[in-house]
Amino acid sequence: MTAPNIVAKWAGWAPQLRSALRIVAAFMFILAGTVKLFAFPIGMPPNGSTAPLLSEFWFAGVLETFGGGLLFLGLFTRPVAFLLSGEMAVGYFQFAFPVSFWPVVNNGIPLALYCFVWLYFSAAGAGPWSLDARREKRYHPPTP
Numbered sequence: 001m002t003a004p005n006i007v008a009k010w011a012g013w014a015p016q017l018r019s020a021l022r023i024v025a026a027f028m029f030i031l032a033g034t035v036k037l038f039a040f041p042i043g044m045p046p047n048g049s050t051a052p053l054l055s056e057f058w059f060a061g062v063l064e065t066f067g068g069g070l071l072f073l074g075l076f077t078r079p080v081a082f083l084l085s086g087e088m089a090v091g092y093f094q095f096a097f098p099v100s101f102w103p104v105v106n107n108g109i110p111l112a113l114y115c116f117v118w119l120y121f122s123a124a125g126a127g128p129w130s131l132d133a134r135r136e137k138r139y140h141p142p143t144p
Contacts, residue, residue, distance in 0.1 A: 084114070
């Protein structure tokens with residue numbers, strides 16, 4: 001008797017795991033935005049305040065909170081993820097890269113990771129646990 005190939009079974013869960021990655025990453029991204037806009041769950045350094053209205057950080061907070069919310073729901077995932085990937089690339093090259101080439105030195109690891117995670121979702125889509133998948137089924141039912 002042979003043991004089941006766990007790797008083959010695990011690979012079948014790739015679409016659901018893509019959705020899980022999107023949901024968890026988007027939730028954390030929303031938190032980055034709420035820090036800037038609402039000082040929740042903690043305020044921005046150095047004094048725990050919010051970003052000044054209409055500043056670069058305020059616009060970043062809007063994109064992160066509301067764009068992250070759309071990604072959390074899996075709604076308009078591809079264009080929103082592409083936009084947010086660009087936001088993270090701009091943030092990296094504007095704020096982190098001038099400090100040092102190395103992300104571990106310039107504190108750019110979250111920026112770089114979010115940039116490529118959102119770039120992946122802009123190409124791969126939201127996965128089955130999303131409003132995009134529900135909309136796709138509704139407007140394009142499977143043909144027999």
